[in-house]
Amino acid sequence: MIQHTRSKLIKLLIVVAGAGDLFCAASEAAAQSTPQHSLLALSKRDHTLAIVDPTTLKVIARAPVGPDPHEVIASADGKTAYVSIYGGGRYHAFSVIDLVAQKALPDIDTGALNGPHGLIFVGGKLWFTAEGAKAVARYDPATAKVDWILGTGQNRTHMIHVTTDEKQIYTTNVSSASVSILEKITLPPPPAGGQPRTDWNQTVIPVGKGVEGFDLSPDGRELWAANAQDGTLSIIDIAAKKVTATLDAKVFGANRLKLTVDGKLALISSLGQGDLVIYDVPSRKEFKRVNVGHGAAGILMDPGGTRAFVACSPDNYVVVVDLKTFQITGHLDVGGVPDGLAWAIRP
Numbered sequence: 001m002i003q004h005t006r007s008k009l010i011k012l013l014i015v016v017a018g019a020g021d022l023f024c025a026a027s028e029a030a031a032q033s034t035p036q037h038s039l040l041a042l043s044k045r046d047h048t049l050a051i052v053d054p055t056t057l058k059v060i061a062r063a064p065v066g067p068d069p070h071e072v073i074a075s076a077d078g079k080t081a082y083v084s085i086y087g088g089g090r091y092h093a094f095s096v097i098d099l100v101a102q103k104a105l106p107d108i109d110t111g112a113l114n115g116p117h118g119l120i121f122v123g124g125k126l127w128f129t130a131e132g133a134k135a136v137a138r139y140d141p142a143t144a145k146v147d148w149i150l151g152t153g154q155n156r157t158h159m160i161h162v163t164t165d166e167k168q169i170y171t172t173n174v175s176s177a178s179v180s181i182l183e184k185i186t187l188p189p190p191p192a193g194g195q196p197r198t199d200w201n202q203t204v205i206p207v208g209k210g211v212e213g214f215d216l217s218p219d220g221r222e223l224w225a226a227n228a229q230d231g232t233l234s235i236i237d238i239a240a241k242k243v244t245a246t247l248d249a250k251v252f253g254a255n256r257l258k259l260t261v262d263g264k265l266a267l268i269s270s271l272g273q274g275d276l277v278i279y280d281v282p283s284r285k286e287f288k289r290v291n292v293g294h295g296a297a298g299i300l301m302d303p304g305g306t307r308a309f310v311a312c313s314p315d316n317y318v319v320v321v322d323l324k325t326f327q328i329t330g331h332l333d334v335g336g337v338p339d340g341l342a343w344a345i346r347p
Contacts (some may be wrong), residue, residue: 032060036346039300039309040081041318042069043335049083049097050342052332054302057320060103070342071300072268073119073126074099075141078346082108082119082126089132090114090309094139099344110146115136118160118171129157129171136160136169136182150200152180158212163220168199172211172225177233179205179214180227181241203241207234209231213256213299217281218263224281226254226268233257233268233279245282251277255297260323261305269296269310276310276321290326292319311338 039052051061066085074081083095094108109114114132119134126139134157138148152175161170167183180202187197208227216223223236231252235245253272268281275289300309308321319336320330
């Protein structure tokens with residue numbers, strides 16, 4: 001009798017185990033893998049990173065991130081995403097997401113570099129601004145260490161761009177109403193001998209109040225920046241290191257500015273206005289306004305130059321704007337209060 005009962009129990013466990021395997025197989029079949037070319041979108045309210053298929057415009061996965069996420073960038077191989085946990089300068093961490101496995105990895109503690117915000121991935125390393133430290137810095141994923149720091153001495157050093165040769169860095173400094181141009185230089189060896197040394201020169205260029213979003217022209221000759229408090233646009237000649245034009249764009253509350261791939265148009269979002277403002281770059285005149293809702297933050301250009309993705313934070317969606325017709329062709333639900341956007345491209 002005991003042997004018979006034991007046999008029945010074993011058979012039951014085999015059946016249950018088999019059903020579990022079938023369930024897991026079904027779940028895995030239902031799960032969608034991360035495409036080689038994917039759109040990353042942050043939700044400030046939900047504290048999540050959405051991975052979106054840019055072809056179907058469907059969210060295929062979400063991963064948790066820390067409180068108050070602002071900006072996101074992917075590694076050069078498209079396998080890892082880094083999210084700045086900002087907190088207005090209170091926090092000091094990056095959330096890290098494995099984009100292939102679609103799961104969170106351990107956070108990176110930036111220590112005394114409080115308020116990490118602007119991000120860019122260049123030369124295999126993560127470059128970022130640290131508002132609370134009035135600095136820019138660089139994190140090396142290979143060694144899991146911050147291997148370089150440079151102070152700007154400016155208030156709220158916010159957004160960042162690093163050239164591919166890593167010799168120039170550009171930042172906007174919101175509360176100082178300035179743009180920093182940082183240039184890497186080589187100094188001769190000291191008189192006693194030794195190796196040449198490297199240093200950085202900083203040029204601080206006054207612009208409008210509340211400068212935040214900016215972009216470089218494709219040829220690297222001009223920098224366009226949006227000044228939130230003034231509602232103006234500042235155009236800087238990179239070689240001359242000075243403002244050559246200030247445009248009265250009336251984009252108050254401007255948050256981000258991005259140029260199209262061909263450099264012919266500048267798109268400016270505003271958290272305080274419902275229109276995406278589009279400027280013609282060669283003529284430096286307003287071209288069009290596209291109503292996207294009640295305000296907008298992050299802007300991301302499609303690498304093909306045909307679309308722009310705009311995070312409409314007050315409306316809890318991301319809109320897709322056709323850059324030929326300037327019509328809204330789609331809405332994405334990536335979570336509440338969307339903001340930072342980025343591409344992740346795996347070769």
